[in-house]
Amino acid sequence: MKTLFINIQELLQVRDAGIQKVSGAEMAHLPTIKNAYLLLENDLISDFGKMENCPKLEVDKTIDATGKVVLPTWCDSHTHIVYAGTRVQEFVDRIQGLSYEEIANRGGGILNSAARLNETSEEKLYEESRMRLEEVMQQGTGAVEIKSGYGLTVEGELKMLRVIKKLSENYPISIKATFLGAHAFPKAFRENHADYIALLIDEMLPRIAKENLAEYIDVFCETGYFSVDETERILEAGKKYGLLPKIHVNQFTAINGIAAGVKYNALSVDHLELVTDDDIEILKNSHTMPVALPSCSYFISIPYTPARKMIEAGLPLALASDFNPGTTPSGNMNFVVATACIKMKMTPEEAINAATLNGAYAMGLSHSHGSITIGKKANIILTKIIPSFYQLPYAFATNLIEQVYINGKPL
Ligand code: NIG
Numbered sequence: 572m573k574t575l576f577i578n579i580q581e582l583l584q585v586r587d588a589g590i591q592k593v594s595g596a597e598m599a600h601l602p603t604i605k606n607a608y609l610l611l612e613n614d615l616i617s618d619f620g621k622m623e624n625c626p627k628l629e630v631d632k633t634i635d636a637t638g639k640v641v642l643p644t645w646c647d648s649h650t651h652i653v654y655a656g657t658r659v660q661e662f663v664d665r666i667q668g669l670s671y672e673e674i675a676n677r678g679g680g681i682l683n684s685a686a687r688l689n690e691t692s693e694e695k696l697y698e699e700s701r702m703r704l705e706e707v708m709q710q711g712t713g714a715v716e717i718k719s720g721y722g723l724t725v726e727g728e729l730k731m732l733r734v735i736k737k738l739s740e741n742y743p744i745s746i747k748a749t750f751l752g753a754h755a756f757p758k759a760f761r762e763n764h765a766d767y768i769a770l771l772i773d774e775m776l777p778r779i780a781k782e783n784l785a786e787y788i789d790v791f792c793e794t795g796y797f798s799v800d801e802t803e804r805i806l807e808a809g810k811k812y813g814l815l816p817k818i819h820v821n822q823f824t825a826i827n828g829i830a831a832g833v834k835y836n837a838l839s840v841d842h843l844e845l846v847t848d849d850d851i852e853i854l855k856n857s858h859t860m861p862v863a864l865p866s867c868s869y870f871i872s873i874p875y876t877p878a879r880k881m882i883e884a885g886l887p888l889a890l891a892s893d894f895n896p897g898t899t900p901s902g903n904m905n906f907v908v909a910t911a912c913i914k915m916k917m918t919p920e921e922a923i924n925a926a927t928l929n930g931a932y933a934m935g936l937s938h939s940h941g942s943i944t945i946g947k948k949a950n951i952i953l954t955k956i957i958p959s960f961y962q963l964p965y966a967f968a969t970n971l972i973e974q975v976y977i978n979g980k981p982l
Pocket residue numbers: 680681684791819822867893895896897898899
């Protein structure tokens with residue numbers, strides 16, 4: 572199957588193979604071809620260039636993209652799409668003045684979702700989750716990471732990870748699974764952290780590894796959740812099973828969790844609403860991708876990741892949705908990009924780099940996703956007719972997507 576797009580107004584994020592991420596000042600540059608063609612062959616990108624150099628080709632389908640923009644699909648490297656029910660009451664409670672922390676202390680928050688999930692059958696959980704996955708695919712996401720972490724029991728965590736596995740078998744987009752058993756301490760272990768960590772290390776991890784259910788391991792390293800010491804112990808255990816860390820850190824307090832992540836060679840450190848000068852220095856000498864989650868800051872009214880400070884220090888930055896029932900009930904990556912521009916003062920070029928190539932890096936997928944590169948997956952967004960790609964963050968709440976293609980096929 573060959574599909575040729577012609578007269579593309581702007582073809583964004585065109586890169587040579589081998590470029591895995593962009594950092595610092597490079598992020599301001601989004602390589603673009605104006606008046607371009609693009610050839611998709613089966614599930615891969617096979618050719619592109621300036622329209623005037625478009626070869627005469629025998630193709631199955633030609634699509635005239637006059638006035639439209641083509642870009643790689645979003646790479647959403649941090650989500651919790653698999654969950655049961657909602658937390659709308661907490662949403663209302665926050666409007667009426669309670670904080671996220673106060674709600675969690677009253678037994679709401681992550682434990683609320685865990686109670687629900689443990690009562691929900693695997694079939695029902697799959698059904699709810701696939702609807703969210705289909706929604707984000709329609710919104711232009713072509714690769715996604717999904718975490719466990721609302722089970723907090725052996726069976727609950729396995730149930731979540733099996734649902735993630737089933738999603739990845741049944742849907743054409745790339746899905747990476749992360750084990751987040753260390754998301755919160757269940758009530759029964761509040762005063763007995765050691766026993767929960769033992770359950771996680773001695774029972775959950777071996778079963779997950781045996782069934783090959785996760786590639787990454789995550790810990791919510793935060794005051795009131797997992798300390799830096801506890802985080803290190805869990806990452807060390809994950810390492811024995813070949814699980815790379817991607818950790819939640821510096822969301823509410825900065826407790827040196829970033830250093831722990833870097834020490835364990837984390838693929839990414841995520842949230843970073845608070846970032847110290849030391850954190851920046853540590854990240855500078857690492858392969859770890861910092862990931863910002865602006866929809867979470869927006870939804871629960873907490874600070875935004877200091878993107879300017881980080882980019883100006885030469886760091887890379889990725890953007891992800893954090894889609895979850897408590898802090899971000901949305902996986903809309905266009906909103907993430909727009910919010911990064913509006914609230915974090917990232918330029919549209921920086922934000923799109925962060926939500927495509929750098930997002931792919933944060934999932935170990937930059938060899939196959941995140942840019943328009945020959946040999947990469949034919950995963951693209953074709954926009955409606957728009958004046959330029961700036962319209963995507965500018966018209967932040969308008970759906971400007973005409974069609975999403977995954978593996979060369981329209982959704
Ligand atoms: O990434 N910060 C920790 N975990 C999730 C939210 C969990 C929840 O409230 O359900 C997050 O924001």
